Amino acid sequence: MPRIFAYVSHKDGVPDDVASELLAAARKIDPAASPTAILIGAGPELDSACSQLTASCAEVWRIAGESFAYPNAELVRKALARVLPPGSILLVAHDHFGIDLSPGLSVKTNSSFVSDVLGIEGLEGNDLRLIRQEFGGQVSARVRCDVSSGAVISIRPGAFPPQTNPPANGIVVDKSSDLGPLTAGRRYLRTIVAEAGDVDITRQPVLVSVGRGIQEKDNLAIAQELADAMGAVLSCSRPVVDANWLDKSRQVGSSGKTVKPKVYLACGISGSFQHLAGIKGNPFMIAINKNPKAPIFQVADVGIVADLLEFLPELTTRIRELRCAVR
Amino acid sequence: MEILVCAKRVPDTSENEIQLNSAGNDIERDELVYSINEPDNYAVEEALQIRDRIGGNVTVVTVGGEDDEEILRREMAMGANQAALLTDDAFTGSDGRGIAAILSAFVQRGHYDLILTGVQAEDGAAQVGGMLAAMLDYPFASLVNSVEVLDGGKLKVSREIEGGNTELNEIDLPCVLSVQTGINEPRYVGMKGIRQVASVPIPTLSSSDLGIDQNSVGHSAAKVRRVDYFVPALGKGAEILQGSHEEIAGKLIELMKAKGGLN
Numbered sequence: 001m002p003r004i005f006a007y008v009s010h011k012d013g014v015p016d017d018v019a020s021e022l023l024a025a026a027r028k029i030d031p032a033a034s035p036t037a038i039l040i041g042a043g044p045e046l047d048s049a050c051s052q053l054t055a056s057c058a059e060v061w062r063i064a065g066e067s068f069a070y071p072n073a074e075l076v077r078k079a080l081a082r083v084l085p086p087g088s089i090l091l092v093a094h095d096h097f098g099i100d101l102s103p104g105l106s107v108k109t110n111s112s113f114v115s116d117v118l119g120i121e122g123l124e125g126n127d128l129r130l131i132r133q134e135f136g137g138q139v140s141a142r143v144r145c146d147v148s149s150g151a152v153i154s155i156r157p158g159a160f161p162p163q164t165n166p167p168a169n170g171i172v173v174d175k176s177s178d179l180g181p182l183t184a185g186r187r188y189l190r191t192i193v194a195e196a197g198d199v200d201i202t203r204q205p206v207l208v209s210v211g212r213g214i215q216e217k218d219n220l221a222i223a224q225e226l227a228d229a230m231g232a233v234l235s236c237s238r239p240v241v242d243a244n245w246l247d248k249s250r251q252v253g254s255s256g257k258t259v260k261p262k263v264y265l266a267c268g269i270s271g272s273f274q275h276l277a278g279i280k281g282n283p284f285m286i287a288i289n290k291n292p293k294a295p296i297f298q299v300a301d302v303g304i305v306a307d308l309l310e311f312l313p314e315l316t317t318r319i320r321e322l323r324c325a326v327r
Numbered sequence: 328m329e330i331l332v333c334a335k336r337v338p339d340t341s342e343n344e345i346q347l348n349s350a351g352n353d354i355e356r357d358e359l360v361y362s363i364n365e366p367d368n369y370a371v372e373e374a375l376q377i378r379d380r381i382g383g384n385v386t387v388v389t390v391g392g393e394d395d396e397e398i399l400r401r402e403m404a405m406g407a408n409q410a411a412l413l414t415d416d417a418f419t420g421s422d423g424r425g426i427a428a429i430l431s432a433f434v435q436r437g438h439y440d441l442i443l444t445g446v447q448a449e450d451g452a453a454q455v456g457g458m459l460a461a462m463l464d465y466p467f468a469s470l471v472n473s474v475e476v477l478d479g480g481k482l483k484v485s486r487e488i489e490g491g492n493t494e495l496n497e498i499d500l501p502c503v504l505s506v507q508t509g510i511n512e513p514r515y516v517g518m519k520g521i522r523q524v525a526s527v528p529i530p531t532l533s534s535s536d537l538g539i540d541q542n543s544v545g546h547s548a549a550k551v552r553r554v555d556y557f558v559p560a561l562g563k564g565a566e567i568l569q570g571s572h573e574e575i576a577g578k579l580i581e582l583m584k585a586k587g588g589l590n
Contacts, residue, residue, distance in 0.1 A: 073467075074466055074467070077461075095489070096469070096470055096486065096487065096488045096489060096494075099446075099453050099457075099469045099470060099505075100457070100467070100468065100469045100470075100486075101457075102454075102457070103423070103427075103453070103454040103455070103456070103457030103458045103461070104457040104458060104460055104461035104467055105461075106424070106458070107424070107427070107457075107458050107461035107462055108461055112424075112550040112551055113423065113424065113454060113458070113551065114452075114551055115451075115452045115453055115454055116451055116452065116453070129554075132451070133451060133559070134449060134450045134451060134556075135338070135340050135345040135354070135449050136340050136449075136451075137559070138340065138344075138345040138558075139345055139347065139354060139556045139557070139558060139559070140556065140557050140558070140559040141450075141553050141554075141555070141556050141557075142553070142554040142555050142556075142557070143551060143552065143553055143554065144551070144552050144553075144554050145550065145551050146550040146551070149550075184466065185465070185466030185498060185499040185502065186466040186467070186468060186496050186497070186498040186499070186502070187496060187497045187498075188494065188495075188496055189483070189495040189496055189497055190494075190495050191488070191492055191493070191494050191495070192485070192492060192493045192494075192495060193492050194490060194491035194492050194493075205587065205590070206587070206588050206589075206590060212341055230583070230588060230589055230590065231589065231590030232588070232590070238508065238509070239508075241509060242508045242509035243512075244512065248491055249491070251491065254489065255470075255487050255489070255491065255507075256490075256491050257490070257491060258490070262586060262587045262588070263583060263586050263587060263588035265588070270340070284582075284583075284586040284588065285565075286579065286582075286583075286588075287565055291344055292567075293344050293345070293346070295559075296565075297564060297565045297567070298559070298564050298565070299565075300565035301565060301566065302565055302566050302567075302568060302579070302582060303564075303565030303566065303567045303568070304567070304568050304575055304579070305567060306572065306575070310572060311572050311575070311576070314572045314573060314576050315576045315579065315580075317576075318573070318576040318577065318580055319580060319589065322580060322589075
């Protein structure tokens with residue numbers, strides 16, 4: 001059985017929430033696994049994050065260095081390539097850092113790579129059986145990964161519910177001295193925090209959210225009229241921002257805002273996991289899409305298979321009639 | 328600046344309903360509308376804009392078969408200076424690592440300052456750019472949403488991170504960047520433009536042209552293989568409202584009133 005490691009990101013001395021999901025994924029590969037966490041960073045924040053992980057991991061590898069104060073994927077890759085024993089399986093979160101780190105790491109460790117995994121069926125000999133999605137979640141694929149020379153597997157955040165395990169009372173093992181000097185062709189400068197938009201969609205109880213299905217910028221007016229009639233605010237999915245039809249501050253998703261409304265009306269949104277990752281608090285979700293196979297219908301509470309351009313004006317008219325009748 | 332863009336022809340998910348074939352081992356590919364992978368098109372546009380600012384050439388390359396030539400021609404109609412099709416029976420069934428190895432062999436035959444890919448393709452793997460960079464020992468940045476050319480063989484690139492924030496980096500050339508959608512507004516390509524490049528020869532290169540050991544790529548070398556496809560059943564699924572639009576709107580309003588959706 002290959003040794004299983006989990007690369008754990010951390011911030012302000014706290015391990016990323018995904019850490020417990022990576023450990024759950026490790027136990028899907030091998031129920032008897034005692035995965036080793038690897039944390040890379042600098043200063044007391046690193047020590048704090050490492051000691052918190054000893055509650056759930058028998059062994060925590062700590063790699064400290066001033067150059068790791070901000071996680072630079074190229075330096076982290078080089079560090080991991082030096083310390084990982086050949087043939088290991090390394091689990092990494094499929095987030096903006098994992099996307100930066102993992103593919104190159106698999107090349108440097110000469111191991112197999114599968115990204116954005118959301119299911120693990122188990123290990124059969126040298127074959128790790130995995131499940132991932134293609135075509136924006138419209139179909140799932142079973143994948144066989146030969147782990148005979150190790151593997152780097154990136155795990156979709158949220159796909160593996162954390163398990164409760166007995167306290168590990170683990171130890172921290174320092175691996176910093178194994179590294180030698182590391183240099184990178186890429187240097188972190190600074191982080192630019194997103195500018196606030198004209199409305200804060202994260203605080204809205206009702207969102208009318210539009211996606212690619214709105215087709216044209218001019219059609220946004222139809223959705224805006226519905227939002228006005230409902231007393232709601234307009235938000236959107238990524239393609240609408242990419243096309244410059246709405247401001248970035250209106251985007252719901254992992255690369256946009258995380259919203260927690262009571263009611264979410266998804267109009268012409270297919271339902272990619274990046275979009276769904278931005279919707280929290282289990283809102284009442286209504287999906288309107290002309291494609292009955294759109295993944296959004298699997299997670300919505302109520303679905304309507306219809307053309308937005310026909311249905312939304314009808315809905316707006318009915319709501320306005322209702323308002324008049326009440327008054 | 329010599330810029331290479333690695334592109335892929337994919338089924339266009341905005342034009343197609345993706346369904347399984349009867350055997351369940353692939354999607355139904357008959358009658359699918361194919362186009363260039365959307366992030367790759369942004370990568371080409373970014374390359375063209377950099378070239379137009381500071382000079383140089385843009386080359387677009389893909390690994391595939393005859394049918395894939397159409398996206399190369401389309402990107403040439405957009406303004407790419409040249410294109411190359413890397414094609415060989417031995418390439419069939421390559422995993423991401425195999426594709427990166429084929430592209431790496433192509434890169435080493437030429438001289439490129441900057442290599443761009445789209446952030447991911449229809450399989451959502453987001454892997455080839457990072458692998459290619461590691462094979463070439465070039466620095467890499469993913470999820471890039473702006474590129475500024477600095478003096479001294481460097482770029483300033485920003486990456487999209489969580490919450491709509493961006494991370495600013497300096498990166499040495501030559502390097503590989505994976506480009507995020509929305510970085511620019513890709514120019515429109517009309518039929519006239521496509522016709523103008525219809526007869527431009529596009530070189531094809533085989534494994535022997537590229538000096539690739541046939542056993543190192545393709546299906547037999549792939550350590551990651553798709554076994555089959557299935558349609559996911561997540562959760563219980565939505566209750567689909569039936570009836571005329573008027574009836575559905577009526578039902579929906581009642582539901583929204585109950586859930587606090589009408590303020």
